Amino acid sequence: MLRVCVIGMGPIGNRHADMYKADPLAQLVGVCDIRRDRADAAARRLGVPAYYDVQKMLDALRPDLCSIATGGHEYGSDHYEPTMQALAAGCHVLGEKPISNEIPKAREMVATARAKRLCYGINLNHRFTPAAYLAKKWLDEGRLGHLLFINMSMWIMNPAESSPYFHIKALHPHTVDIMRHFCGDVAAVQCFATKAPGRSIWSTAHFSMKFRNGVVGGLTGSYDIQRGHPMERCEVAGTAGRFVLEDMWREVTLYPAGNPEKIVYTNPVFGGHRDFEETFRNRIHRFLEQVSAGVDPEHIDGSGADGLAAQEVLAAAIESLENQTVVNLT
8 A cells, every 4th residue: 555645735635635535545644735724724624734844754654655636827837846855765756747847847757767667657537447548448459541631629618817828738738639649649730729719828729740650630728618518629530440438537439431330438427537636536546556557667658758748849840939930849
């Protein structure tokens, strides 16, 4: 059983803590937040000690694993320091997305974990669902044939006005990760964006991508559309068929080429996902499984390296938007 601490006790940190508390592979031993009210409230609710300083908690509790669920500017600016502290203390780390919106810091975090041979994962929870697993299985079995294109979209209402690129940086680590998960590394990107009425940020955007394996794709995302209906869709097509994923966990359909019969997986009423929160449970449990099993850090699903790769694509997209050009990734 892994001794776990959670750093950052906002809504997402509390969600992480709840998942660890319920998982048989984990023992939640402490929580930490620079805001004493948050740390104290979580500690009372969860029955563990509260800390207000990361280093003091690490020194006192010596956890095996830390979740970094801090926030900050663009949801990611406060991830670097506690991640580096946890890695220095010899802890495996599961961080929230985005890994960091400062690419040099993200690279340093990934390099430090690699040098210390510690497992470093990012909460790229959209790939950890039965429907997404099945889609990847179909792809790996060759049931799509030679891959040709991917279309991805995701939309939610988020009225927050932060940096001009807040929507791009904060929402799309998920979508770019899914696209990379199915189609590999991105070679080039071009981004176009618009501002909805009353918005000061680039709140809706479209990305055109070319992948290193020749696949072409498009991603459309928005912070301007109300929830209450499906919020995510992914279509991957090849010479032998295509699949369509709805909301990553709700449904996936395989359309074999030349065959009017399709194969559909629908999230079951009993035993399936109750709601989107279940994707956190799956992701956290998978990280616990892999750490407990001694999986090579280079083979962690949804790794820090995956999180970094997604942010590098998004940084290139922002460069494209600023310069109105196609940006090649090295």
